[in-house]
Amino acid sequence: MAKNSFSRYIWLIDLLNRRGYAKMEQINEAWRNSALNETHEDMPERTFFNHRDAISQIFGIDILYDRELGYHIPTAQIGENNMRAWMLQTLSVNNMLNECTDLRERILFEEVPSVRPHLQDIINIMRDGKAMNLTYQSYRNEVPYTFLAHPYCLKMFKQRWYLLAKTPKLDIKAEIPKDFNAKEYFSQFYGIITGYGNVAQIIKLKVRSDQAYYFRSLPLHHSQEEIETTDEYAVFKYYVVPSADFVQEILSHGDSVLVLEPGELASEIKGIAQSMVDGYCDIAVNP
Numbered sequence: 580m581a582k583n584s585f586s587r588y589i590w591l592i593d594l595l596n597r598r599g600y601a602k603m604e605q606i607n608e609a610w611r612n613s614a615l616n617e618t619h620e621d622m623p624e625r626t627f628f629n630h631r632d633a634i635s636q637i638f639g640i641d642i643l644y645d646r647e648l649g650y651h652i653p654t655a656q657i658g659e660n661n662m663r664a665w666m667l668q669t670l671s672v673n674n675m676l677n678e679c680t681d682l683r684e685r686i687l688f689e690e691v692p693s694v695r696p697h698l699q700d701i702i703n704i705m706r707d708g709k710a711m712n713l714t715y716q717s718y719r720n721e722v723p724y725t726f727l728a729h730p731y732c733l734k735m736f737k738q739r740w741y742l743l744a745k746t747p748k749l750d751i752k753a754e755i756p757k758d759f760n761a762k763e764y765f766s767q768f769y770g771i772i773t774g775y776g777n778v779a780q781i782i783k784l785k786v787r788s789d790q791a792y793y794f795r796s797l798p799l800h801h802s803q804e805e806i807e808t809t810d811e812y813a814v815f816k817y818y819v820v821p822s823a824d825f826v827q828e829i830l831s832h833g834d835s836v837l838v839l840e841p842g843e844l845a846s847e848i849k850g851i852a853q854s855m856v857d858g859y860c861d862i863a864v865n866p
Contacts (some may be wrong), residue, residue, distance in 0.1 A: 586615055588634050593671040595642065595652045602649035603627070638667075690738075698733075701742060705730045708755070710747070729754075732761035734771060741771045767818070769800055769825035777820040783839040784815045790835040791815075799828060814839065826851070 594609055595601055601609075607621040616622075631642045640656050657664050704711045711730065716723035728744035735741070743761070765771075767779035783806070786794055791813035795805070800819050807814035819825060821844045829836055829848060838845040 583615070584630075584633070588630055588637065589667070589670045589673075590615055591630055591642075592634060592638070592640060592652065592667060595650060596657060596667070600645065600648035600651045605649065698740065701730055701733065705733075713742075713744070731755060731759060732764070734761070734765065736771045766801070768820050769822055769828060772822040772824045773820075777822060779818050779820050780841060782817045782819060782821060782841065782844060784817070784829070785837045785839050786813050786815060786832075787835040788812055790832060799825075821847075 590613060591606075594606065598605070603624075606627070610616050610622045611619050634640050634642060640652055642650050642652055644650055657667060701711070710727050712725055713728040714723050714725045726746055727748075728742075728746055731743045731745065733740060733742055743764070765773070768777075788809070788811055791805075791808075794803070794813070794815055799815075800817050802816075802818040804816045805813055806816045821841075826844075826847065829838065830851060838848050
């Protein structure tokens with residue numbers, strides 16, 4: 580019963596989040612057609628208000644009421660909280676799959692390496708403000724090494740979890756600066772590569788028209804701005820550090836993306852592309 584109730588909470592949050600506003604008759608219409616509703620009857624008013632209270636207690640999300648428009652969830656309660664939005668989206672997708680069991684084999688997902696055994700320990704250490712002994716092995720080194728780390732924040736990037744941490748010499752209580760903000764820290768970087776001496780700068784990319792649609796629907800960076808549009812191409816402007824992972828992202832789009840500015844980055848990309856051409860010239864290709 581508890582499991583079914585939790586699924587109903589997610590269903591109700593997702594419904595209101597997608598529709599914006601919904602009156603009780605609209606909620607019941609959707610509920611009658613839901614696979615979670617075995618009787619296909621309306622949701623009793625008492626049950627709805629119980630769900631409403633539970634959602635507030637469990638998720639910290641308040642369902643408000645407008646006399647003219649109906650029930651709704653303020654955008655700020657979900658949209659401005661990345662972790663909450665990610666969690667609810669994941670649970671909503673799981674709900675949809677449970678409602679469509681006959682389609683499970685036709686819906687494919689990318690696999691994300693599991694870090695659950697370590698993730699909980701790291702979160703507990705962050706919450707308690709403690710240091711941790713971390714054993715790390717780079718993909719470029721054969722031998723791992725262990726060091727003391729004070730975890731600052733966790734970030735998921737391209738299906739992997741990354742830990743930002745300070746490495747002090749002494750085993751003392753971790754003191755995170757009061758003004759530290761993880762979102763602001765990474766705001767001028769594309770992914771997880773930061774490093775010292777990196778400076779954000781204006782970068783302009785010329786993107787072929789057919790590829791520009793993908794850039795519009797999923798920006799490379801929050802600073803993305805489309806400054807020129809033609810039938811053949813679009814130009815996007817960014818204010819970001821040209822880190823190694825950003826360079827790799829540009830290269831991944833092949834000849835559909837060209838760097839217009841700055842000249843140093845364009846030369847770097849050109850050099851890498853030329854090195855790739857030279858490498859292929861050394862390979863004998865059978866006609």
